[in-house]
Amino acid sequence: MYPVAQMLDQIGYHSLEMWGGATFDSAMRFLGEDPWERLRKLKQAIRKTPLQMLLRGQNILGYKHYPDDVVVEFVKRSVGNGIDVVRIFDALNDLRNLEVAVKATKQEGAHAQIAVSYTISPVHNTAYYVKLAGDIVSMGADSVCIKDMAGLLSPFDAFDLVSQLKKAYPELLLQMHTHYTSGMGSMTYLKAVEAGADVIDTAISPFALGTSQPPTETMVAVLRDTPYDTGLDLEALDEIATYFKKIKPKYSKLEQPSFIDTNVLKYQIPGGMLSNLMAQLAEQKASDKFQELLHEVPRVREDLGFPPLVTPTSQIVGTQAVFNVVTGIRISVIIISNFSFSNTSIALRPFAAVTVSYGVSAKARVSPVKTYSSSSTKRIFFICPTPPSAKTMLLLAITSKFYISGANSCQVKIKFTYGKFDLH
Numbered sequence: 001m002y003p004v005a006q007m008l009d010q011i012g013y014h015s016l017e018m019w020g021g022a023t024f025d026s027a028m029r030f031l032g033e034d035p036w037e038r039l040r041k042l043k044q045a046i047r048k049t050p051l052q053m054l055l056r057g058q059n060i061l062g063y064k065h066y067p068d069d070v071v072v073e074f075v076k077r078s079v080g081n082g083i084d085v086v087r088i089f090d091a092l093n094d095l096r097n098l099e100v101a102v103k104a105t106k107q108e109g110a111h112a113q114i115a116v117s118y119t120i121s122p123v124h125n126t127a128y129y130v131k132l133a134g135d136i137v138s139m140g141a142d143s144v145c146i147k148d149m150a151g152l153l154s155p156f157d158a159f160d161l162v163s164q165l166k167k168a169y170p171e172l173l174l175q176m177h178t179h180y181t182s183g184m185g186s187m188t189y190l191k192a193v194e195a196g197a198d199v200i201d202t203a204i205s206p207f208a209l210g211t212s213q214p215p216t217e218t219m220v221a222v223l224r225d226t227p228y229d230t231g232l233d234l235e236a237l238d239e240i241a242t243y244f245k246k247i248k249p250k251y252s253k254l255e256q257p258s259f260i261d262t263n264v265l266k267y268q269i270p271g272g273m274l275s276n277l278m279a280q281l282a283e284q285k286a287s288d289k290f291q292e293l294l295h296e297v298p299r300v301r302e303d304l305g306f307p308p309l310v311t312p313t314s315q316i317v318g319t320q321a322v323f324n325v326v327t328g329i330r331i332s333v334i335i336i337s338n339f340s341f342s343n344t345s346i347a348l349r350p351f352a353a354v355t356v357s358y359g360v361s362a363k364a365r366v367s368p369v370k371t372y373s374s375s376s377t378k379r380i381f382f383i384c385p386t387p388p389s390a391k392t393m394l395l396l397a398i399t400s401k402f403y404i405s406g407a408n409s410c411q412v413k414i415k416f417t418y419g420k421f422d423l424h
Contacts, residue, residue, distance in 0.1 A: 001038075004243045005045035011240070012232055013049050014175075014199045015085050018042060020053030020078070021311070024061045030254055036081060043082030050084035050111070056311060057090045057097040063312040068100045075104035087145055089115035091313040095135055102139055113175065114139065115147040119268060121306035126157075130164050133172070143173035143198075148188075149270030149310045151181040155191040162195035175199040178213065179270065183260040185214040186222070193228050204237070206244040210258030211274050217241065267294045268301070273314040280322050289325045296321040 027035040086105045090097040105112040208215035307313040
């Protein structure tokens with residue numbers, strides 16, 4: 001990366017996303033590098049082009065909420081070591097999980113971009129995203145990114161969404177992010193640009209397509225000599241692509257097969273999640289169950305209330321789906337008994353601990369059908385989004401294990417609303 005860094009700096013990109021998100025973990029896990037040192041070295045070589053990172057809001061780069069002071073300090077150190085643009089998102093589009101990170105980013109003088117996690121469901125439509133963008137603008141974000149993790153956004157839907165956003169917020173700097181999983185990426189970008197999108201995310205051709213982004217060179221060529229001409233030099237981009245083509249074989253063991261699958265429009269698995277699921281199945285010597293897994297993911301997602309599939313919800317949904325498919329066990333009928341709160345003041349505080357006592361019985365979808373019972377009392381810490389009401393879903397980390405045939409265990413996760421409880 002370092003030998004080509006100065007060439008990248010001369011291209012004229014809006015920004016280079018090269019840190020945060022999964023890249024922080026990947027630098028350590030696969031390259032044996034210090035991600036902080038990697039950031040500092042690349043900043044030394046890339047002086048003109050803003051460096052961008054992906055931040056999971058209150059989760060920072062992890063899978064749990066961290067205290068406000070930790071979030072503030074992490075943002076401070078990130079900007080201090082070379083980050084110019086911080087793209088901040090929350091898997092459930094809960095803007096409260098972004099407030100601290102956005103404020104810290106702006107205090108450090110960096111560009112605060114909020115990403116909207118795009119998905120399709122009975123409750124996610126254009127009106128939802130337009131309203132959400134208004135709330136983001138009110139937070140003081142410098143720009144908004146439509147983050148289409150799975151390549152679900154079709155070209156004409158993209159045109160409609162961007163048109164509506166630009167009509168409602170004409171001064172909004174709007175960036176588009178999609179993946180090529182469904183094969184629509186380049187077309188989606190073209191229609192989004194025609195509707196007024198300001199920036200599009202691409203990948204240099206050796207690392208493009210499949211579960212990655214549309215190729216940079218392709219989009220530059222498509223937009224050349226039009227009102228949307230990027231002004232980027234295709235020959236310079238080709239030099240960079242040639243460099244990466246030479247070194248790509250070195251990392252072939254880490255590469256997952258690249259393919260187009262329009263079934264993603266049904267199972268909605270984002271690119272990074274898809275490659276991870278394939279790796280998980282391979283580790284369990286269950287790659288033959290891939291198609292079964294694709295059908296299981298939407299079922300688990302529906303059980304959880306149609307969350308957008310992006311870190312960490314993609315890992316939660318994906319891991320449960322893999323577990324269901326590999327073990328061949330899925331709880332089908334669950335009955336609650338003796339469910340009670342021992343602390344009812346949770347509606348009054350934004351953070352709370354509550355002790356939940358419950359008993360469950362479950363019928364496992366195995367042959368012959370067997371019924372398993374469990375009862376437990378657990379003290380659980382969680383964030384209370386609003387004063388709970390009958391329509392407020394609270395997801396608590398309650399898990400019961402049912403042991404089947406003395407070997408396999410099946411995890412049962414409880415989903416409930418205040419005053420009305422369901423299990424899935």
